[in-house]
Amino acid sequence: MQKDAIIVLSANLNEDGSLPLILKERVLKGIELFNKGFSDKIVFSGKKGFETSCILFESEAKAMKAFALMQGVREENILLEENARTTLENAFFVKTKLLEPNNWKNIAIVTSDYHLARTMLAFKKILGPNYSISFHEVNSNIPLKEFNLLSLKETQKLFKYKQKLSLIHEGDSNSVAELIHKTEFAISNLQKKLD
Numbered sequence: 001m002q003k004d005a006i007i008v009l010s011a012n013l014n015e016d017g018s019l020p021l022i023l024k025e026r027v028l029k030g031i032e033l034f035n036k037g038f039s040d041k042i043v044f045s046g047k048k049g050f051e052t053s054c055i056l057f058e059s060e061a062k063a064m065k066a067f068a069l070m071q072g073v074r075e076e077n078i079l080l081e082e083n084a085r086t087t088l089e090n091a092f093f094v095k096t097k098l099l100e101p102n103n104w105k106n107i108a109i110v111t112s113d114y115h116l117a118r119t120m121l122a123f124k125k126i127l128g129p130n131y132s133i134s135f136h137e138v139n140s141n142i143p144l145k146e147f148n149l150l151s152l153k154e155t156q157k158l159f160k161y162k163q164k165l166s167l168i169h170e171g172d173s174n175s176v177a178e179l180i181h182k183t184e185f186a187i188s189n190l191q192k193k194l195d
Contacts, residue, residue: 004104010046010060045081091126128171
């Protein structure tokens with residue numbers, strides 16, 4: 001069954017605006033699925049992470065789009081979600097800005113191997129039981145030491161996600177919106193203290 005869309009999740013850009021290897025691999029996997037006929041739509045999801053210092057692109061989604069265009073994907077096959085700064089927000093904004101308005105229920109998600117568990121948790125919880133989701137992991141192809149460090153950070157983030165999402169019913173977008181608003185408020189206050 002053909003998917004309504006292939007969703008490729010972002011990662012921090014390099015300072016010069018180029019895609020790090022991890023992100024290139026995600027985009028290439030999305031293009032591979034596109035070329036195999038999974039869907040005629042690729043969605044690149046991501047604003048800028050909190051750790052990104054690149055000023056060349058307005059969003060990680062636009063940088064991924066530029067790379068995909070260079071690989072031969074046509075512009076009319078690409079959609080952007082440019083609000084998400086976290087995996088939780090990827091799931092929420094993809095749902096509210098693209099899936100619901102287009103009545104898309106059958107999607108493929110592309111992310112890196114170390115990031116898969118948190119992605120699965122966020123998307124299943126936020127989208128809920130009315131969606132059919134296939135997950136496609138990309139081998140991160142990074143040195144073992146770096147992979148282990150990323151995996152450790154992911155384990156910590158996954159634990160926090162499980163805590164945050166434990167009281168939210170599957171598919172409850174209103175509760176997720178409140179959670180995102182609280183997180184934004186806390187981050188905004190922290191940034192003010194640091195300035």
